[in-house]
Amino acid sequence: xxxxxxxxxxxxxxxxxxxxxxxxxxxxxxxxxxxxxxxxxxxxxxxxxxxxxxxxxxxxxxxxxxxxxxxxxxxxxxxxxxxxxxxxxxxxxxxxxxxxxxxxxxxxxxxxxxxxxxxxxxxxxxxxxxxxxxxxxxxxxxxxxxxxxxxxxxxxxxxxxxxxxxxxxxxxxxxxxxxxxxxxxxxxxxxxxxxxxxxxxxxxxxxxxxxxxxxxxxxxxxxxxxxxxxxxxxxxxxxxxxxxxxxxxxxxxxxxxxxxxxxxxxxxxxxxxxxxxxxxxxxxxxxxxxxxxxxxxxxxxxxxxxxxxxxxxxxxxxxxxxxxxxxxxxxxxxxxxxxxxxxxxxxxxxxxxxxxxxxxxxxxxxxxxxxxxxxxxxx
Numbered sequence: 350x351x352x353x354x355x356x357x358x359x360x361x362x363x364x365x366x367x368x369x370x371x372x373x374x375x376x377x378x379x380x381x382x383x384x385x386x387x388x389x390x391x392x393x394x395x396x397x398x399x400x401x402x403x404x405x406x407x408x409x410x411x412x413x414x415x416x417x418x419x420x421x422x423x424x425x426x427x428x429x430x431x432x433x434x435x436x437x438x439x440x441x442x443x444x445x446x447x448x449x450x451x452x453x454x455x456x457x458x459x460x461x462x463x464x465x466x467x468x469x470x471x472x473x474x475x476x477x478x479x480x481x482x483x484x485x486x487x488x489x490x491x492x493x494x495x496x497x498x499x500x501x502x503x504x505x506x507x508x509x510x511x512x513x514x515x516x517x518x519x520x521x522x523x524x525x526x527x528x529x530x531x532x533x534x535x536x537x538x539x540x541x542x543x544x545x546x547x548x549x550x551x552x553x554x555x556x557x558x559x560x561x562x563x564x565x566x567x568x569x570x571x572x573x574x575x576x577x578x579x580x581x582x583x584x585x586x587x588x589x590x591x592x593x594x595x596x597x598x599x600x601x602x603x604x605x606x607x608x609x610x611x612x613x614x615x616x617x618x619x620x621x622x623x624x625x626x627x628x629x630x631x632x633x634x635x636x637x638x639x640x641x642x643x644x645x646x647x648x649x650x651x652x653x654x655x656x657x658x659x660x661x662x663x664x665x666x667x668x669x670x671x672x673x674x675x676x677x678x679x680x681x682x683x684x685x686x687x688x689x690x691x692x693x694x695x696x697x698x699x700x701x702x703x704x705x706x707x708x709x710x711x712x713x714x715x716x717x718x719x720x721x722x723x724x725x726x727x728x
Contacts (some may be wrong), residue, residue, distance in 0.1 A: 601645030659685025
């Protein structure tokens with residue numbers, strides 16, 4: 350790699366050094382004016398980060414083992430000497446995959462000030478920031494650790510740890526959001542805490558630093574003014590919107606579905622209405638707080654505008670942000686504990702008794718109007 354010379358720019362295509370001209374003196378369309386060189390360097394750094402991220406993801410991605418496609422594995426079934434059902438074959442493959450896994454330690458968080466049981470762990474896929482939340486008795490602690498970006502593989506050490514929260518509350522859930530700007534994206538970390546000293550709860554969105562050109566992490570100015578949105582209802586789950594330029598979170602509470610949006614010191618929390626109809630076909634005119642008909646235990650974004658929410662009474666309703674309309678069309682056999690979107694047409698719903706159901710829409714136009722299509726048949 351060619352060394353940097355102050356006042357000059359090395360063009361890798363022409364393999365020559367060119368003197369950087371002042372922007373106000375350079376002719377129009379000059380490739381080596383100060384502004385043009387700055388843009389080129391930013392584009393080059395962006396390409397390098399993309400290559401680095403692609404290479405790292407390729408290393409960390411779990412690939413399907415080649416031996417599973419070997420015809421000898423299914424030889425007994427092919428010749429008819431052994432009849433293996435599909436479920437048994439899936440169990441065998443699951444055991445094969447599990448046998449190849451090994452235990453490894455990514456980072457040992459410092460027990461500050463005492464030992465904590467880690468409950469939630471998050472890692473930002475772009476910046477590598479690692480966040481762990483734990484609890485001990487009636488107190489919770491949330492710590493953050495920055496990676497060492499000098500190496501090909503992210504590494505962590507205790508000198509890069511910081512404590513974000515240490516509160517007499519219970520950490521319910523945590524999630525990452527992003528605020529996309531023209532050249533960078535700010536990382537927004539949102540945590541929900543309840544079971545406080547007075548039975549109260551609060552939401553705490555915070556901006557996290559991204560590495561600058563030199564690899565250093567600098568806290569945003571708004572970090573010195575933490576935001577806390579206090580609520581009377583209990584908090585159960587949260588999920589960030591997968592796309593968009595502004596941070597947007599769906600929050601499941603004991604008083605229904607809420608959304609949180611904003612930036613910096615300005616955040617807005619709004620409650621979303623329930624559907625008038627439920628799976629039984631009878632309207633519920635009054636939903637008591639903390640009742641199974643109002644307690645949202647899981648939320649998931651099916652698209653940038655549609656949120657799926659699972660209730661403790663086993664109902665699943667969809668909310669469309671564009672029309673502010675809500676519809677309840679699905680029912681699980683038990684209280685819903687988790688919803689996960691598989692693709693634009695399917696989602697997996699898990700119940701409290703370990704029952705999983707896959708819901709698939711039979712119409713290919715699901716992305717155009719999810720609420721309308723969820724009133725049709727399912728397969």
